[in-house]
Amino acid sequence: MHILPLLILPLLSTASVLQHRYDHDHSHNVKRNLPSTWYHHPSHPVHSLFRRDENITYAPVGSTEWAAGYPPDPPALPDVKTIPAEWLAALNDAIARKAIPDIPLSKNTTDDGNPVYPTGVDPNSPEICSSTYQCRIPGDVWDAPAGFLGLSFDDGPEAGSGKLIEFLKTNNQQVTHFMIGSNIRDNPDAFIQEFNLGNDIAVHTWTHPHMTTQSNEQVVAELGWTMQIIHNSTNGRVPKFWRPPYGDSDKRVTAIAKEVFGLTTIIWNQDTDDWSLTDSPPGTTAAKINSSMHQWLTGPKTPGLIILEHELSNQSVATFMSAYPVMQQQNWNIMSLAQLIGQNASYQNADNSTSPVNDVNIINAKSGSPPSAPSSTSSTPTNLQASGQPSVVSSNPSPTSSTKPNSASPRWVMGPTAILSVAVIFMLWR
Structure with missing residues (x-):
């Protein structure tokens, strides 16, 4: 017995x-x-790199202590010597697994602004596949689903953010902000207002370089510090999407973004050139943008639209405001781009900017739906205060120096x- x-x-x-x-x-x-399936397990670097410690009192967004935790002002690039060891370990792990292609860096040129690769290297080859040269890497996003229009704005927070905020508030419209990390640090009030509207926050690098010109470590620094300041300033959210400045990426850069940080690359299929409205002389005019917008918005709805727009100036925001009624009249399904592409999940660990933040969020990017797996809710966020005093925000402790298992x-x-x-x-x- x-x-x-x-x-x-x-x-x-x-x-x-x-x-x-x-x-x-x-x-x-x-x-x-890679890149159709991406697994986020509790032990994956993207969770340990950006995990908050509830025992630490974080400095308020906008405070001197908060700003001091991040790289110095551009145009200087983030110093690769200050990259947290955990980020480099994640990069080296991906390289060891041969998940990061070993391809040459491009170089900036003064001709047409597009970076060039060494002689004999074809940017449209399957090995390189440069988005600057319109090569589409499988898994990168260029088009919206048929009938949908994904709204997003680059380079914020910037001079046009205030005007955009008021318009979005009046029209109860949510959008995605692809933010420059150093701009968040320098314009915290606008950042707080945009986040508090429920808008989605995504990554647009720290200093806005051509990313294919950057070393592996520099790519990690540009993405990592921007993710860090977003994470620390949004009650712990981990961004899910990034847009390369100038649309400049290739298989190496896209792989680093995905393998090290879990980021999906989003480009666009129509470009307003609105960033050049305030150039001297201007590179385009409001009339040209309005004409292009009318053509796109009244044309075929397949594929759907991802239009490149900026919150750089009041002029660039004004062209969006003029086109917005046409978007509605033409019966487009208008959504925040991150919500649209993420299938109602704008962050890796949260559905949106007002939902609870999850400790674990295992996502199958191919199906867009989470498989059966344990998930726990750690907190329900409280909006950041307009005064710049959020409920829970961070200066910038070393990302995993105080990580608890x-x-x-x-x-x-x-x-x-x-x-x-x-x-x-x-x-x-x-």
């Missing part, structure tokens, strides 16, 4: 171990299929085989 516990114990132990592996298995044990206890569940085995043994024992 005493043999029963001895027979059952290994089965119970096996069931417990199997379930523990399901809950906490390291992502290296999951077959990778996942405290969630693994669930013990017996699988069907284990249950059947126990039942058979019990019957024999009787």
Whole structure:
């Protein structure tokens, strides 16, 4: 009779171990299929790199202490020597797995503004696939679904942000802001207002360089510091999307964004050139933009529209305001771009800017829906105060210097085989 516990114990132990592996298995044990499938496990770097410590009192957004935690003013690029070791470890891990293509860097040119690759390197080749040269990397987003228009604005917070904020508020319209990290640091009040409107915050690098000209470490710094300031200033949200400045990316840059930080690259299929309205002389005019907008908005709805627009100036925002009624009259399904592409999930660990922030968010990017996996809610965010005093924000502690291990206890569940085995043994024992 005493043999029963001895027979059952290994089965119970096996069931417990199997379930523990399901809950906490390291992502290296999951077959990778870049870029169509991206797994976020609790142990994946994107969670450990940007995990908040509830025992730390974070400096308010806009405070001197908050701003001091980030790289100095552009045009100087972020110093790669100050990159947190955890970010570099994630990069080196991806390189070791051969997930980051080893391709040459491009160089800036004074001719047409497009960076050029070394002689003999074809930017449209499958190995390079430069988006500057209109090569589309599988998994990168260029088009909206048919009938949809994804709204987004680059380069904020900037001079035109105030005018844009008032218009969006009046029309109860949400958009995605692809923000420059240093602009967030320098314009915290506008950032707070845009976030508090429920708009989605995405990444547009720290200093706005041509990303294919940057080394692997520089790409990590440009993305990582921008993610860090967004994360620390939005109650812990981890951005899900990024847009390369000038639309300049290739397979190497896109892979670093995806493999190290879990970011999906979004480009566009129509360009207003509104950024050049305030150039001297102007590179375009409001009349030209209005004409282009009318053509796009009254034309075919397949594919849907992703229009490049900026909140750089009141002039650029005014061209959007003029086109907005046409968007409505032409019966476009108008959405914030991050909500549209993310299928109602704008962040890697939160549905939107007002929803709870999750500790774990395992997403299958191919289907757009989370598979069955444990997920816990850590907090429900409170809007940041207009005075610049948010409820929970961060200066910039080293991303994982005070990271606490996942405290969630693994669930013990017996699988069907284990249950059947126990039942058979019990019957024999009787």
